[in-house]
Amino acid sequence: MTVLETQGFLPHIAFDSVVFGFSKGKLKILLMEYHDTGWLALPGGFVGKNEDLDEAAKRGLKERTGLDNIYLEQFYTFGNMARFRPEVMQTILAANGFHLDSDHWMLDRFISVSYFALIDFEKVILTPDELSDSIAWYEIENLPNLILDHNAIVRKALQTLKENLERKLIGGNLLPERFTMNELQQVYEAIFGQKLRRTTFQRKMLGLEILERHEKLYTGKSHKAPYLYSFRKV
Amino acid sequence: MTVLETQGFLPHIAFDSVVFGFSKGKLKILLMEYHDTGWLALPGGFVGKNEDLDEAAKRGLKERTGLDNIYLEQFYTFGNMARFRPEVMQTILAANGFHLDSDHWMLDRFISVSYFALIDFEKVILTPDELSDSIAWYEIENLPNLILDHNAIVRKALQTLKENLERKLIGGNLLPERFTMNELQQVYEAIFGQKLRRTTFQRKMLGLEILERHEKLYTGKSHKAPYLYSFRKV
DNA sequence: ACCTATTGTCTCATAATGAGACAATAATAA
DNA sequence: TTATTATTGTCTCATTATGAGACAATAGGT
Structure with a gap:
């Protein structure tokens, strides 16, 4: 199934994951770098027409990290108009040789259901997707600029993690x-x-x-x- | 704009609101009763193609309660396949005289971005929508069965409210x-x-x-x- | 045998909370 | 006017949690 295959996915709905890892005393997250553009983004994907929302997020993580049975928690859904920037996706796709009509579903407005994951840094086997040069760890304290509202998504993920840390005792998952x-x-x-x-x-x-x-x-x-x-x- | 006007809304995306009020020592929420079927549901709606997600939720609340400037917080997005029950919406619409083709957008799968609101019970002016006989208060301790996964949505809303109550000091909004x-x-x-x-x-x-x-x-x-x-x- | 860095546990002071005592007081009854 | 009643605001004291540090134990190196 290619990334451009349209029948398989719900339009207008995407998911993004803030994947936290811990190494050498630093909290880090996974970011993808898209071909040519050098743009950085959270790992994410689309939801199959017959797929649970949570399952889609799990599948996405499995594809990028090789991990199953991850601590995964949905924390917010981002749906402002300001995040609708079709030229961004168009540029990313163009850099991969895809030139889509402006009414193509991937250039439509999307809301992003966002998850954060806590994983054992040592266990991860990183795998870029078709649009990316690389997927790699970045220190949370020193994040570069990300596409769209992804910096805001990370901030909210970290805030939620802090708020839940004691109450849910989830720190050990890292x-x-x-x-x-x-x-x-x-x-x-x-x-x-x-x-x-x-x-x-x-x-x-x-x-x-x-x-x-x-x-x-x-x-x-x-x-x-x-x-x-x-x-x-x- | 009628409820069946399709151009205006994003397909596959809905919002639902758990509206908490407090009266006579009891915590209550608002429920709508649909025509004929007697089915009960959370107040909700669809998101305009050019409307922020949060704005859609605010608009929905304004329509049902007459209130602006409400304490409103997004708490979870429900997207399991199990909530895809086109016959439910079809029955509700049929009871209102609408007989839609099975490929109509309102009979598609929806994910529900869910919000909870805290309002001053005394200030509300309740207004049913076109599909409902009534909108009314129901005690949280003694809720009837609601359509689809709406009972689960209420449970999660209440859980989130409890978890945030001290940290955010939001109780006074009731x-x-x-x-x-x-x-x-x-x-x-x-x-x-x-x-x-x-x-x-x-x-x-x-x-x-x-x-x-x-x-x-x-x-x-x-x-x-x-x-x-x-x-x-x- | 001594030194060093780190660990596990203890002590003591301070702050937060649980549980109740008690005086103040707004209306009513005598 | 005075006594009664229910509730409120504030105190006290015991218990528990937390902040801050003391100190002995110990795995290796000198």
Whole structure:
């Protein structure tokens, strides 16, 4: 099925995903770079005529990252007229050799149902789509300009993530199965954008009784080895 | 512009609104009853081809309640295949004398961008739309069956409202400009679905320094008169 | 055996909350 | 006028949570 195949998709409806990863103490997201234009955008796609909206978002993530069973949460639907800029999509498609009539469905107005995902950075296998040169990680603190309203989408995703972080205890989804308390703290610090007090953080996390303690991790560093933890199942 | 006028609206995209009001100690929402069928549904509508998504929701509310400048928040977009039940819309329209071809846009699949609103119960002037016999208040604790997935939409709206209640301090939007501490507490109790401790609630609210104290309210009851409060502007 | 950086746990001060006591008071009844 | 009643506003005290730091334990290196 090619990207231009029209029968398969609902017109006017797209999805975009803000995929968060964590590496080297930094919170990052995935961005695609389109051919020639150099324009950057969130990974996204269209919804099949017979496909659940959520399934479309999952499928899109699977295609770009190779991952199944991801933490995925819908957070907002963007539908302002200001995001209707047919010349943007036209330029992207032209750079790929497609020259569409101005009444083609892909040049119509779209609303974007937006999701954010939390994934284990190490597990991802990045795969660009047909319109892109590359898909790569970018630090959230230092994002370049993105097409359309995608910078605003990222801001809202990050805001939602912050608001839900404690209540839903989802921070661990950015780490591998087992992690140290320090790694978990770094995730929280990267998301909140501020340093946290080590002892208070540790006491709080242990007090919630959601962590399971495992063996120690000997890193070769000359100091006490930290325990590994995982989130308690069910 | 009639409801069947097709050029004006985006296909496949609808909005629905969960309009919360508070009266006699109960949290209530607005429901429409369709002609003949007796089916109940959330007030909603379609998005103009040149209309912001949020503007469409505001317009819909204005039409049903007569109110402008409402607290309105988008909370989720429902897009499962399970909500695609063309026979439901067909029956509703048939009851109004419209017999559409099965490929008519109103019988297509729709995703619903859903909003919740908080309004002053006393200010509303209810106005049914062309397809409805009535629009009326129903207690949230004792909702009847609604069409499609509208019961699920209400549940999610209430959940979002609960989660945001303290963080955003939006409870006051359900009351008139001036209110007693007891009235405010009743709003919180109705939303959370549980009794709160009077003294703790009062201390907390006053401690937030968002309330302005006005004159006392003499109700004629034989006990100490409570102060009236309003939310501090800016 | 000593040094260093980091970890896990403890203590103490401060802030927030739960639970109730109690005086003030607006209307009514005696 | 005085007593009664229901409710309100404010206090107090116990309990719990959080901020800030002290300190011993320890994995390696010197």
